[in-house]
Amino acid sequence: MVVPKLQIALDSDSTAEAISVLNKVKDLIDVVETGTILICRDGLNAVRDLRAMAPDKIVLADVKCADAGTKFGKSCKDAGADWMTCINAATVPTMSNAQKEIEVQVELYEGWDDKDRMQEWLDHGIHQVVYHQSRDAKFAGQKWSEKDVENVKNLIQMGFKVSVTGGVHPEILKLFKGVPVYTFIAGRAIRGAEDPRAVAKQFKDEINRIWA
């Protein structure tokens, strides 16, 4: 079975903070996510700086594009990103235009569960989705459950490479045992830890224990 990648979500308040965290964990992670909040604050320069720091990693620009797919795709690519996110509420032409410029991941927020639309994404060459617990919903008490694992399995069955995010801690990985998750995305669990490197190592070890 393919071993899931580990992605760090750098939803930091400044590029400097993001660089500081990345510096501690870089060799342990596979995908560097320039977070939506960070891009909102510092613009695509944040992507440029993280790209410069991690030339050999996959860099994701988490712009959650809802419109103007070509423009967003080109801008993110020019800034050095390999992947870019679209929000599930974007139209198929938006996603498809973006996908012509850069590898697109669709983030699954409210209203995502529409098989016909998802099939259209696949038909337009979009093969990555991000299964989510929203940060705010999570703060409101939502927890990872068997239902989430079922949803992820069904998405993989449909043909998607599925990344999993939202309150992902090392302890929840075992819930997905036997499921070929594409990437686990951890933000606060690593960024917010006293020892970010130790937690990144825990993720990596747990991924290897379960999947390798």
Next chain:
Amino acid sequence: MVVPKLQIALDSDSTAEAISVLNKVKDLIDVVETGTILICRDGLNAVRDLRAMAPDKIVLADVKCADAGTKFGKSCKDAGADWMTCINAATVPTMSNAQKEIEVQVELYEGWDDKDRMQEWLDHGIHQVVYHQSRDAKFAGQKWSEKDVENVKNLIQMGFKVSVTGGVHPEILKLFKGVPVYTFIAGRAIRGAEDPRAVAKQFKDEINRIWA
């Protein structure tokens, strides 16, 4: 009947470009939109600069927030925005957290047409929505129609202040005659014109002719 506001969508490639356009039309418009693409490129400094240019106008940060409502709301407010957008795919806690910080507009993209969820928005104090034609869908040939006018009327009926955007030109305003649209949002029609000021004036005159 209340006269609709005129909003300029500054989806420019740089803050300098946005400033240049705004400089030409400022006295004719009511709402200054810092576009998603512009914020993506230059970060919230774009909002700060446009706020500084237009201290007496409503400034909107079109961040299309999908998550982390409190953080986005605070960041946009700190940058000087009066309003901020959320995407319809955001959860109610996200929108509601943002609304506690700043006036929220929900942008209606795919999957928006769910009356129960919209009622929840109203119940959480969210009273503004943006009725949309996606830029990419529009490029694919979509046009404003009676169906759109009906949708806008129904949203107003539900209790929303409705802004209208996506390929809005002076000629389409008369379609909405008799409908208390909150704001008409024009981007390319003004920004892309040889004489942006003349087109902004056409919008303003047409709005006054129909509603004042």
